[in-house]
Amino acid sequence: MFTGIVQELGEVCLLATRGNGLSLGVQSSSEFAHELVSGDSVAVDGVCLTVVRRDGNRIFFDVIPETLACTTIGERSVGDKVNLEGSLRMGDSMGGHLVSGHVLGTAEIVAIEENRYYFHVVENLAPYLFEKGFIAVDGASLTIVSVDGAVFSVGLIPETLQRTTLGYKREKARVNIEIETSTKIQVDTLRRLMKL
Structure with a gap:
């Protein structure tokens, strides 16, 4: 779950075809990326994606065909800015409204x-x-x-x-x-x- 309060702007650093899907890399700040590990959820332009790898401040995700079909993720280009929000944790303030990251x-x-x-x-x-x-x-x-x-x-x-x-x-x-x-x-x- 997320709050809908964007934590920072990331920048697309990788877009590569992976089977029928896509590998997406996003450059973020060290403050945003430093605690992320494989398996964590991150909202990228409102789309809940799972971290598959982190290399310093670069975060990598796999995007499946179903996600590409109903979101704008596949329209991004290297260098584009994207909204980033880490998943809600117990005790975090609720600044916006509950957001699932399941784009309709x-x-x-x-x-x-x-x-x-x-x-x-x-x-x-x-x-x-x-x-x-x-x-x-x-x-x-x-x-x-x-x-x-x-x-x-x-x-x-x-x-x-x-x-x-x-x-x-x-x-x-x-x-x-x-x-x-x-x-x-x-x-x-x-x-x-x-x-x-």
Whole structure:
């Protein structure tokens, strides 16, 4: 589990085909990497990945085809910035909302107006969008400001723009989306009950 509070920006240092998947390497700071060992979970742009190896401040992950199919990880290039967050530990503060790192789909930035960003989600995610609801965008815990069909907006403060990859994003950029778990459960339950 994660909090949706991005701890730092990493930089992609390796992308290599591995079978049907991908080997991903990310350069991080020594502060972030020093306690990581094989088997630890790290959210990379909101995607929960397992550390397979660490070499100094470089962290390596294997990305399977299923992950590539529903996230933007496969679209990254060497040198790209990525959001990083280590997994939640007992006693850690809960600054955002509970995030699993299980991305449900992607969205495209359709407009940027000063500090307001507008995203168009893949159609199957639209029923889960609610004003004032939590959403994770590339792993960053955000609050939805407005909803219009499959388009939602968020307001981003300068701190968020500086500490996450969102400050580097432009219109037409794609991002990873995770719906807050309790929202998804409630909507799915209601939809099932309505079919009875």
